[in-house]
Ligand code: C2O
């Protein structure tokens with residue numbers, strides 16, 4: 001059974017347990033001492049017997065639910081502690097105690113009542129059943145609301161609320177004076193409201209953990225033993241042939257190939273201009289903002305620039321407001337396929353069209369004769385493959401080799417297929433793969449933000465590139481430049497018939513490997529979805545280790561550290577995790593080691609229930625964002641920082657530039 005299935009089964013068992021025990025507690029309220037015979041609404045003896053029987057049955061059902069939870073949790077534990085912690089240390093013991101308490105204090109009386117002996121359940125029995133109901137609810141809350149990690153304080157609060165519920169039920173059932181009952185009820189409400197209030201206040205309070213990266217270093221000390229991200233930039237006189245680009249961000253009505261007009265935000269075109277440079281060039285890109293009121297930046301996705309050139313609003317620079325400009329500079333050290341996009345209000349800006357591609361060629365060029373960059377992007381409901389939302393055909397002579405650089409600039413993973421000839425994968429996320437072998441009959445899954453380069457030799461009959469995103473936007477390459485008809489039946493779903501190629505098993509090992517580094521850092525990111533406060537706003541947030549941006553503690557490293565990052569997905573969504581400033585080497589996924597070509601990625605898709613282990617060497621000092629590239633998830637909390645000790649930033653979220661990295 002998969003981890004996700006076990007998580008679902010455990011959750012269902014927990015909810016059923018809570019529901020059964022709530023039912024039992026509600027029914028039990030009708031089993032109080034018999035009222036005077038003439039009073040209206042009191043049950044006859046037969047009804048009471050049935051009610052007692054049903055209460056007992058519901059209680060028993062809840063106990064079965066607890067047993068089921070125990071089984072599922074035991075199986076789930078094989079997937080890792082992160083999936084079971086709150087269940088093992090809190091929910092299950094509490095449910096077990098509730099089952100025992102109910103078994104001792106309520107069950108015997110219920111049996112007697114059901115048989116027609118006995119007259120009432122008694123205060124203790126009632127309290128046990130109400131306590132069990134509360135324990136059941138607490139188990140669900142621990143799983144869904146608190147998540148991983150469940151810390152001592154929230155656990156104690158939940159426990160206190162369960163005990164208070166039982167005490168309250170006891171007071172009512174035992175006919176305690178009204179002020180005792182009201183007092184208990186008021187105290188329970190106070191505990192609940194106060195704990196929510198504390199959570200709200202800590203969320204609302206800034207600076208959060210990210211801001212703390214620059215807050216904890218006193219200003220005077222910064223110059224002495226710290227370095228600001230503004231100093232981590234590329235000097236204008238760096239060696240290399242200068243390649244200057246001007247990009248102007250603006251509102252633009254763009255008429256697509258199909259005739260549809262979309263109102264987009266662009267860097268001058270849709271997609272933005274492809275920046276094509278050669279290894280060793282000094283890239284100088286000047287960004288102007290014509291009229292994007294929200295502000296704009298350029299982040300060089302996957303290209304590991306110096307921190308000050310990284311383009312994250314409120315972390316490495318201020319957002320560029322209308323009329324302003326900013327010049328990015330970096331040496332094109334690493335050949336490969338990259339892309340660029342705004343990192344100011346990025347969930348909105350990228351979707352509207354603030355993106356383009358960056359290609360760095362090796363000094364001698366690529367081995368292929370034809371080299372095409374094909375970003376896939378959805379804008380205002382239209383799917384663009386390259387720059388077209390309709391079928392495009394290009395003529396390529398038979399026998400010519402073609403490199404296709406596939407870039408997924410959307411929020412969700414896309415699957416591509418190339419029909420017509422076997423192809424090889426030559427690079428992933430801008431890093432060459434070793435020992436690629438020909439592939440046929442496989443689809444290529446690319447995470448949001450990821451890139452795959454493939455190479456194919458043109459057959460007489462041509463090749464056809466399509467994706468699950470659209471049946472219209474398809475690229476045909478053929479000697480006669482004809483549109484290649486799709487596989488029959490023509491449907492994007494055809495992709496489902498093809499298995500995904502697993503890059504962890506593709507190619508052959510080799511290469512330089514990961515430098516040993518000095519000092520090890522182990523960090524874990526447990527991804528989930530929980531109700532949280534984003535600032536002051538309640539959201540069903542995307543969490544890392546139970547927190548949302550900017551309150552997720554940064555991963556702190558020193559230059560030279562070897563960092564091992566374990567990323568765990570406890571939720572139901574896919575999270576394309578993106579690490580700025582570094583490429584990570586994939587070590588294993590779900591305990592299965594990567595045995596193919598070393599896989600150096602900057603964006604990797606952590607699907608529900610998966611556990612990825614990746615490593616990298618901290619060789620690029622800065623404050624780096626580390627986030628989900630489903631930018632909606634990032635905007636709802638799934639964003640944190642990797643910070644180098646001693647690096648500070650004068651920028652902050654908000655402020656006069658309304659900086660908003662996500
Ligand atoms: Cu492509 Cu932080 O992003």
Ligand code: CU
Nearest residue numbers: 575628630633
């Ligand atoms: Cu996500």
